[in-house]
Amino acid sequence: MEHPTSLLSLFALAAGMAATGLFSGVLAGLLGVGGGIVIVPVLFNILPIFGVPEAVQMKIAVATSLATIIPTSIISARKHFAKGTMDMALLRSLAPAMFVGALAGTVLAVVLKGPVLSGIFAAVALLVAINMGFAGLEWRLRQSMPPGLARIGIGAGIGGFSAVMGIGGGTLGVPVLSMFGANIRGAVSTSSAFGLIIAVPATIGLVLAGLGVEGRPPYSLGWVSLIGFVLIAPASIVATPWGVALAHSISPLLLKRVFAVFLALTSARMAYSLLG
DSSP, X not given: OOOOOXXXXXXXXXXXXXXXXXXHHHHHHHHSOOSHHHHHHHHHHHGGGGTOOHHHHXXXXXXXXXXXXXXXXXXXXXXXXXXXOOOHHHHHHHXXXXXXXXXXXXXXXXXXXXXXXXXXXXXXXXXXXXXXXXXXTTOOSOSSOOOHHHHHHHHHHHHHHHHHHTOOTXXXXXXXXXXXXXXXXXXXXXXXXXXXXXXXXXXXXXXXXXXXXXXXXXXXXXXXXXXXXXXXXXXXXXXXXXXXXXXXXXXXXXXXXXXXHHHHHHHHHHHHXXXX
């Protein structure tokens, strides 16, 4: 495919990035996710058009997504906190292990090959979709989050897998908190803060790891595409409060089903791209 060099093509790219930002922002507020579950697949499919080598496409998509999650997560978490539904005690108990897990996940995101990262993304997204789509609203593994080493493992797992996938912690945090007794709105609200704990160390690590590496697109800082960040982040910030308002006004069961359908579609698209 030829490189799109016309102004019309560049405008189309900018419009697509801005639309991605709006969509990811709504999801960040609505579902407690950082928007990466949208941004990663979009960038993964756009980057080849601009001649970015296949070997680095997923790394750039993951890193750029994590960078955009930082401002979006701040806005989303502040809005949810203001509504009084965020479980601060639970958040504080999970944060240290989640941070360490994010560091470990960042190392894996650097050393793993692009197709492996794609496969992890598609598989985990599908598992989460199945859980959210078929588990009833009142289904619980237990009525509260387990203490001790189990809680540490849960926090580290959320942080690690999220960093590898380039997503906010809500994609995994919402179903996990739901399984351990949280109502869906409380899970969405508390998980909205996970993105910041995960994305800050992961973004820094991927910036440092990608410095000087060949094959990156122009105007990249490490593995982070600054063009993608500049186009996506502002639109996402604008749209996040819209999602927060929706999260507190629609049916919890509908909220869970919407989340499941979107994740299933995302997983299918990523798997198709991988197999193709």
